[in-house]
Amino acid sequence: MSRLLSNRFKVPSLRKSADSEYLATILVLLGVWIFLIVISVINRSDFLSRATFGAITFNMCIIGVLAIGQGFVVISGGILDLSITVSMLISSFMTVVFYELGWNTPALIIGSILCAGAFGLFNSILVVWLKINPLIVTLATGFAGGGVLLIVFDRKLVDPKSWIADFGTSYLFRFPTAWWPMALLTIGAHFFFKYSRFGRHFLAVGGNPLSAKAMGISLKRMRVSTFVGAALIGGIAGIIFAGFTPEIRPNAGTYYMLPVIAAVVLAGFSLAGGRGSFLALFVSVGFLSTIPTALVFFGLKSIWETFIQGFILIIAVSIDAYRIVKARGR
Amino acid sequence: MSLKKSMAIKTVAIFSAFALIIPTTNATAAPKFKLCVALGGIPGILGALGTSGDPIAKAGAKARGWDYYEVSNKLDAPTAVKNADLIVQQKCSALIQFNGRPEVNPTIAKKLAKAKIPVITYDIAQPGWYFLGIDNLGAGKAGGAALGKLIKEKWNCQPDLVLESHGYGAGIVDSMRTGGMVDGLKSVCPDIDKSKFKAFEGNGEIAVSQPAARDILAANPTAKKIAVVGLNDAGVVGPLLAARQLGSDYEAMGWGQDGNLIAGDKVDPDLKGSVLYFLEGYSAYAFEVLDAIAKKQAPKMRDGAVNPAVLVKPCPVSAAQAQNIPIDKVRIKKLAKDPSKTLYSIYCPK
Amino acid sequence: MATNPTQLASHDHKLSKFEMIKKSLSGPGGTIVIGLALIIGTSAIWVGKMTFTSFNLYLVLGYLAIPLIIGIFASFSLLAGVVDLSIGAMVALSAVVFAYLCTGNVNEWLAAAITILVCLGFGAINGVAIVVFGANPIAATLGMLVGLRGLARIISQMRPGTGSSQDAISLMITGLNNFTEAQISFMPVLFIIALLLVFVTQGIISFTRGGRHVRAVGGDIVAARRAGLATERIKFFSLLASAFGASIGGMLYVGKLGGAPVTLGTNMEFTIYAALMIGGYSILRGGVGNPMGGFLGLLIIAVFANLVDNKGLDTRAADIFVGFLLLIIVFLDIRRGGDAFE
Amino acid sequence: MGGITLALADQSGANTKTLSHPAIEAKDISHSFGAVKALVNANISVSAGEVKAIVGDNGAGKSTLLKILSGLVIPDNGQIFLDGEKVSFTSPVEALKSGIQTVYQDLALIDTMSATQNVFVGREELASNWFLKKLGIVNDRHMHQEAIKALSDLGIKIPSLNATVRSMSGGQRQCLAIARAMLFGHKVIILDEPTAALGVHESAQVLSVVDQLRSKGLAILIVSHNMQHVFKITDSITVMRLGVSVASRKTKDTNPEEIVGLITGAISG
Numbered sequence A: 001m002s003r004l005l006s007n008r009f010k011v012p013s014l015r016k017s018a019d020s021e022y023l024a025t026i027l028v029l030l031g032v033w034i035f036l037i038v039i040s041v042i043n044r045s046d047f048l049s050r051a052t053f054g055a056i057t058f059n060m061c062i063i064g065v066l067a068i069g070q071g072f073v074v075i076s077g078g079i080l081d082l083s084i085t086v087s088m089l090i091s092s093f094m095t096v097v098f099y100e101l102g103w104n105t106p107a108l109i110i111g112s113i114l115c116a117g118a119f120g121l122f123n124s125i126l127v128v129w130l131k132i133n134p135l136i137v138t139l140a141t142g143f144a145g146g147g148v149l150l151i152v153f154d155r156k157l158v159d160p161k162s163w164i165a166d167f168g169t170s171y172l173f174r175f176p177t178a179w180w181p182m183a184l185l186t187i188g189a190h191f192f193f194k195y196s197r198f199g200r201h202f203l204a205v206g207g208n209p210l211s212a213k214a215m216g217i218s219l220k221r222m223r224v225s226t227f228v229g230a231a232l233i234g235g236i237a238g239i240i241f242a243g244f245t246p247e248i249r250p251n252a253g254t255y256y257m258l259p260v261i262a263a264v265v266l267a268g269f270s271l272a273g274g275r276g277s278f279l280a281l282f283v284s285v286g287f288l289s290t291i292p293t294a295l296v297f298f299g300l301k302s303i304w305e306t307f308i309q310g311f312i313l314i315i316a317v318s319i320d321a322y323r324i325v326k327a328r329g330r
Numbered sequence B: 001m002s003l004k005k006s007m008a009i010k011t012v013a014i015f016s017a018f019a020l021i022i023p024t025t026n027a028t029a030a031p032k033f034k035l036c037v038a039l040g041g042i043p044g045i046l047g048a049l050g051t052s053g054d055p056i057a058k059a060g061a062k063a064r065g066w067d068y069y070e071v072s073n074k075l076d077a078p079t080a081v082k083n084a085d086l087i088v089q090q091k092c093s094a095l096i097q098f099n100g101r102p103e104v105n106p107t108i109a110k111k112l113a114k115a116k117i118p119v120i121t122y123d124i125a126q127p128g129w130y131f132l133g134i135d136n137l138g139a140g141k142a143g144g145a146a147l148g149k150l151i152k153e154k155w156n157c158q159p160d161l162v163l164e165s166h167g168y169g170a171g172i173v174d175s176m177r178t179g180g181m182v183d184g185l186k187s188v189c190p191d192i193d194k195s196k197f198k199a200f201e202g203n204g205e206i207a208v209s210q211p212a213a214r215d216i217l218a219a220n221p222t223a224k225k226i227a228v229v230g231l232n233d234a235g236v237v238g239p240l241l242a243a244r245q246l247g248s249d250y251e252a253m254g255w256g257q258d259g260n261l262i263a264g265d266k267v268d269p270d271l272k273g274s275v276l277y278f279l280e281g282y283s284a285y286a287f288e289v290l291d292a293i294a295k296k297q298a299p300k301m302r303d304g305a306v307n308p309a310v311l312v313k314p315c316p317v318s319a320a321q322a323q324n325i326p327i328d329k330v331r332i333k334k335l336a337k338d339p340s341k342t343l344y345s346i347y348c349p350k
Numbered sequence C: 001m002a003t004n005p006t007q008l009a010s011h012d013h014k015l016s017k018f019e020m021i022k023k024s025l026s027g028p029g030g031t032i033v034i035g036l037a038l039i040i041g042t043s044a045i046w047v048g049k050m051t052f053t054s055f056n057l058y059l060v061l062g063y064l065a066i067p068l069i070i071g072i073f074a075s076f077s078l079l080a081g082v083v084d085l086s087i088g089a090m091v092a093l094s095a096v097v098f099a100y101l102c103t104g105n106v107n108e109w110l111a112a113a114i115t116i117l118v119c120l121g122f123g124a125i126n127g128v129a130i131v132v133f134g135a136n137p138i139a140a141t142l143g144m145l146v147g148l149r150g151l152a153r154i155i156s157q158m159r160p161g162t163g164s165s166q167d168a169i170s171l172m173i174t175g176l177n178n179f180t181e182a183q184i185s186f187m188p189v190l191f192i193i194a195l196l197l198v199f200v201t202q203g204i205i206s207f208t209r210g211g212r213h214v215r216a217v218g219g220d221i222v223a224a225r226r227a228g229l230a231t232e233r234i235k236f237f238s239l240l241a242s243a244f245g246a247s248i249g250g251m252l253y254v255g256k257l258g259g260a261p262v263t264l265g266t267n268m269e270f271t272i273y274a275a276l277m278i279g280g281y282s283i284l285r286g287g288v289g290n291p292m293g294g295f296l297g298l299l300i301i302a303v304f305a306n307l308v309d310n311k312g313l314d315t316r317a318a319d320i321f322v323g324f325l326l327l328i329i330v331f332l333d334i335r336r337g338g339d340a341f342e
Numbered sequence D: 001m002g003g004i005t006l007a008l009a010d011q012s013g014a015n016t017k018t019l020s021h022p023a024i025e026a027k028d029i030s031h032s033f034g035a036v037k038a039l040v041n042a043n044i045s046v047s048a049g050e051v052k053a054i055v056g057d058n059g060a061g062k063s064t065l066l067k068i069l070s071g072l073v074i075p076d077n078g079q080i081f082l083d084g085e086k087v088s089f090t091s092p093v094e095a096l097k098s099g100i101q102t103v104y105q106d107l108a109l110i111d112t113m114s115a116t117q118n119v120f121v122g123r124e125e126l127a128s129n130w131f132l133k134k135l136g137i138v139n140d141r142h143m144h145q146e147a148i149k150a151l152s153d154l155g156i157k158i159p160s161l162n163a164t165v166r167s168m169s170g171g172q173r174q175c176l177a178i179a180r181a182m183l184f185g186h187k188v189i190i191l192d193e194p195t196a197a198l199g200v201h202e203s204a205q206v207l208s209v210v211d212q213l214r215s216k217g218l219a220i221l222i223v224s225h226n227m228q229h230v231f232k233i234t235d236s237i238t239v240m241r242l243g244v245s246v247a248s249r250k251t252k253d254t255n256p257e258e259i260v261g262l263i264t265g266a267i268s269g
Helices: A012-043 A050-075 A084-100 A103-126 A134-152 A163-169 A177-195 A197-207 A209-214 A219-244 A249-265 A278-297 A303-329 B002-020 B054-064 B077-089 B102-114 B138-156 B172-188 B206-219 B233-245 B279-296 B327-336 B345-347 C005-013 C015-027 C028-046 C055-081 C087-101 C108-132 C138-160 C174-181 C190-207 C208-220 C220-225 C231-257 C269-279 C289-309 C315-333 D004-018 D060-069 D092-098 D115-120 D129-133 D140-153 D169-182 D200-215 D227-233 D256-264
Strands: B032-039 B066-073 B092-096 B121-123 B129-132 B162-166 B196-203 B226-232 B249-256 B273-276 B311-312 B313-320 C168-170 C259-261 D024-033 D038-048 D050-055 D077-082 D085-087 D100-103 D186-191 D221-222 D234-242 D244-250
Touching: A012 A278, A050 A084, A050 A177, A050 A219, A050 A249, A050 A278, A050 B206, A050 B233, A084 A103, A084 A134, A084 A219, A084 A249, A103 A134, A103 A219, A134 A249, A134 C269, A134 C315, A163 A177, A163 B233, A177 A197, A177 A278, A197 A209, A197 A219, A197 B092, A209 A219, A219 C269, A249 A278, A249 A303, A249 C138, A278 A303, A278 B206, A303 C108, A303 C138, B032 B054, B032 B077, B054 B066, B054 B279, B054 B327, B066 B077, B077 B102, B077 C055, B077 C231, B077 C289, B092 B279, B102 B121, B102 C168, B102 C231, B102 C259, B121 B279, B121 C269, B129 B138, B129 B279, B138 B172, B138 B226, B138 B249, B138 B273, B138 B313, B162 B172, B162 B206, B162 B233, B172 B226, B172 B249, B196 B206, B206 B226, B206 B233, B226 B233, B233 B249, B233 B273, B273 C208, B279 B327, B279 B345, B279 C087, B313 C005, B327 B345, B327 D186, C015 D004, C028 C289, C028 C315, C055 C087, C055 C190, C055 C208, C055 C231, C055 C269, C055 C289, C087 C108, C087 C138, C087 C168, C087 C231, C087 C259, C108 C138, C138 D244, C168 D077, C174 C190, C174 C231, C190 C208, C190 C289, C208 C220, C208 C231, C220 C231, C220 D115, C231 C259, C269 C289, C269 C315, D024 D060, D038 D050, D038 D221, D050 D060, D050 D227, D050 D256, D060 D100, D060 D186, D060 D221, D092 D100, D100 D169, D115 D140, D115 D169, D140 D169, D140 D234, D169 D186, D169 D200, D200 D221, D227 D256, D234 D256, D244 D256
Parallel strands: B032 B066, B032 B092, B092 B121, B121 B129, B129 B311, B162 B196, B162 B226, B226 B249, B249 B273, D038 D244, D050 D221, D050 D234, D100 D186, D186 D221
Antiparallel strands: B273 B313, C168 C259, D024 D038, D024 D077, D077 D085, D234 D244
16 A cells, blocks of 8 residues: 655655754754753663553553544644544543453443544544534534543443453563553654655645645545544544543543644644644654653643643743744745 | 614513512422432533433432432532522422532622522531531541552552642632542551642643643653542543553652542553542432431531531442442432432442 | 725725625624524523523523623733633632631721732733743743632631631631622623623724734734833733732632632633634633623623523533534634634 | 724725825845855835736745845845835735735635625724723724725625635635735735636636726736736736846736747847
8 A cells, every 4th residue: 555656746955854853853852851861860860660560551552542643634634623532531431341242352442432433433524525624623523522431421431351451550571561552653654744645645635625626636535534544543542542532421532632732732743734744743652751751850730731731832832833924034 | 873772672571570460479389399400511420510410319209209409519609509490499498509619609698698498518518517528537548558568569659640630720629638638548548748749730620630740740750650539530640641641651640639530441551540439429428318307307517528417438449349339320229219328338349 | 186085984984784784793702693593493492481581690690790700801911812710719718818807807898998909910920021021921820720729728727717728718708609699680790890800802903002902912013012012011900900800700609609629710810711702702812802702702602501401401511502603603713814823 | 903994984084195206115125045145136126006027047036025025034135115115024924014915826814704894903993982992903994985885996896794714715805815905005016826716707806906096096017927917917027037137118008928038038128
């Protein structure tokens, strides 16, 4: 599927500048992240422990996967998917339902993710055929979806003796097992957008839908793929969520929505579409996931976390915007 | 222009339509007793504390031939205050109230007192309202003591860390329950050092308490024997999971409150027990007070947690005992069939 | 050669009454009015007389008033094309700061002044990020949302006294409470004020130079800049306006609720903007919508919620209603030639 | 900003007063972007009542010159004279205030506003009542009449001035933008590709408006690629190549072949 790109989409000078731009973002984020780690270590030398590593990597798991889904929507010009946590919860609930029905593991995983995908399909139908702006669509389906989930499922309990619960606490190659979907998705998304023809189509549609259409890309197909794709990724997050949370409640999504958007924005994804790096997103998620852990080492209560995160976000987007404006002015 | 103008005209028209019909006030015949319930709005909890309606109250009202009305406070302060006005408008004869935003209870009380509507409040005391619920402090202490016994047995009263998973939003209830558990723990193991207790915001939610606990465990890397207390079961299970996630070298034990995650067969292996209140069945107790109000023999006001109108007996259960207690949905079905009993009498292990 | 001016103008004034009514009913206002009539009709039949009692009016309008005030001020930023997602958090911050100061024995008027200044300060930070640095409004105000929620919680827990940390400050200011509950005949005073505000804002938007400029900036910032408008300043002030509305709303809530919960205004940015969008505003592009429409948008949701409340139906129905109504209104708007997505 | 009537009166006198100097003149303008020399000693002048075209290949420096005249770009070297007086612009607003209005091919009008509102945006006329004036209340009725008068003066037909301009055709929009430029007593109107996106009929409409403007004594500078339109409407043509203004010709003394030759460099100026 990921065949190398044909020449007609190669715009050499543009690609080079875009890459270096992402590199700058990645380096800046990486620099800030390392700075945070260094001052934490200076503050308390035992910051570098296995437990800290575990805390940070576990913090990354769900936000990381959801952020990739969200980043996928943003880069493809879908603005934002404000219902991505609903996709996640649908998948979580269905994971439990299928487990209780006795489905085997692959069927359960595929089934749950597909259920989330069906929700994404619903979103995309509203976007593509009714031509309603995705921000409004997902705002509305996010609203209505939360209500429907509450009525249909109320709450579900995950059997702690099940493989789902094991999955949420186990390790694989020294990292949490649940951390790997995010890592693999990051690499996958990076190569998908960089080298595959289909990925390039998403970038083209995100950057300039009209010229993409003129190039013969079907906007409808791309939009459906975008929202179904994001929902499928949300569905993956849902299985992790089921592994983390023995009691699934429909309101749990509220805790993830803002950090996820924050991660995407901090990573330099342009909400106008067409611009963003999944490697930067990985670093951004890592940085944001380190803040709460570091705060505890500094003896600050966790209530400071949101305050600090919020203002980091404002400063970051300001600097980023200023940099772009300056670069354009030259 | 014309659009705006005619829109203004329409608005005025709507209001004048309202105004015209206003004089038709209610002239009611002999009023029927009307039981009203303001649900707490906590997702995933059945009964008056939850979002999905209170089947016990409804069944009880139906059996008595009363009118029944319920709204949800949605865990939101403005909604809770608005609901108080709705209750007044509905001319309720009595109200069962659970409000997760207790800071606005005085305002609500003022409105209901003006309309002379007697209120039964669940778990959160308010002067002038019949208090129905658990002795939070007592329940906390009982749970803490039970956990203390386990700590004494297993760790010789020397845990490395005691995590207090608070839910500060619940105000005094949190202080009593979580604080009570600490007191209970200390009553068995008085020599645990003060520095071993780490309080944090868990919000009574796994999604919040779990990551917060992971960070605290990371900041105390040498601590491996972890005891967890908290506002409710979810707030305790989160940190237990966090310890398991950080490695198999951790040993964690927790004792919950409210029994929301202890019943049935899907119980966290480290949740050693909980204090069941059977809160989904609170309304079965409420009828003691309600029946008296309906007979116009309202009982003497008892509005404090220490001086409650109806005291729900706490039912501390170990995880082993809890295996025989079915989950809330099953319990509620059974109780709705026979509302003369209480869940405590049906299910609490003797 | 020259065309007769009257001939040109005649086109604008030739609409008959019937056409005027038809035209106005075809806008979002028309859809909402029809919707309102349907809901009120349903309520009249289903709920009965209670629908039209003065108490029920108080219930609908009295609780609509504060969101309406917040929404009307926030509509300035929508109109100028900068969506301000921080309004809900700003409401919480305002309430908490105000309550914190009042419980610290600061004079209430002084406390109110300080609260407004604090909120305007954060509004100005929004403005600097968006206008001076050119940050994306959604991203920057989202950061502000997260930050202010945290700040409200920190301030609330800083309050000395109870010993344990608290997520709310209880405080009954009798005068302010009486003001928020006051009624003239059957109309809540607060609602009358909010409605006056709607009319005044409608006037500003339609008939003043400043209002026109805000609309011009939202409609097309490049064209507005080329026409010589101080576009940056206008955007900045629209953000200050939304912060100001939120600060007033927060303090009114303290009066109405007798307390300042830090969770106040959770999701309010979404509920209010959904209502404003139902009323014809857009969070995606400025220059469209008017306060009357915004008011109708908030009103239809309030009236539906009232029907749900009075029948004691599942309260989650209201959320689902908002979601679907939003989709329907936007879809109808597109059918009438509004902005379609691609 | 004075009232409209005053501004219109100014215009009628402009013809006779400023004959001795060109309405706008740019002398020896040079500008570089980094290492790229966009303009090298470029010259151009337009008199009142004259329509002049700037033509040239892409990258010839037309748009840079245009931006300098409208204040968007500050030139490295050179002078600009308005009616013989030296001026220098640091922002587009200053150029606007001095009487130079640029009409861009797109982004000239605000879609969400009506034709009248668009014509007067930024220069709204306030009510005459002092109290209403203090409140910043606009006098819509008078502006509406003024707009009708101005449009009919230029022979522009627009179905409804109160409808938003987004429903209008490209030609109508372009005409409206030009009318706006005229209405405010601007001495110089710069039109950037006025007919580029328009059909035959609409182009003719725009050209006839330009003709009307000329007869009102305004100086008009047109940047266009369309030779046919250039020859149809202009009085003179300046050709630019590689940042240099290589030649100026009276339209009636030249032909398209020569101009194309000058543009490509086949004929040297």
